[in-house]
Amino acid sequence: MLNPNDTYELNQLNSPYANVVAIAKRARQISEDAEANHEIISEKPLKLAIAEFIDDKYRVNRVNVEED
Numbered sequence: 001m002l003n004p005n006d007t008y009e010l011n012q013l014n015s016p017y018a019n020v021v022a023i024a025k026r027a028r029q030i031s032e033d034a035e036a037n038h039e040i041i042s043e044k045p046l047k048l049a050i051a052e053f054i055d056d057k058y059r060v061n062r063v064n065v066e067e068d
Contacts, residue, residue, distance in 0.1 A: 014060045022060045023049045 014022075027049035034041050041048070052058050 014062070018060045018062075019053070022058070023053055026052060026058055 023046070027045040030041070030045040030048050033039075034045075049058075053060075
């Protein structure tokens with residue numbers, strides 16, 4: 001089970017929506033890589049992705065968009 005304090009720290013850096021999208025994309029990438037390499041992962045890809053963001057292996061970068 002996830003520790004709420006860990007996800008709280010992530011939400012302080014970025015918007016919760018940005019974190020959800022980034023973690024979901026990373027989880028999908030983990031799943032697809034494991035399938036392509038015919039590997040069996042013992043933990044769920046979402047849990048692995050969250051751990052990677054908490055450990056600062058991946059970050060959500062902000063993109064500034066200028067409006068016309």
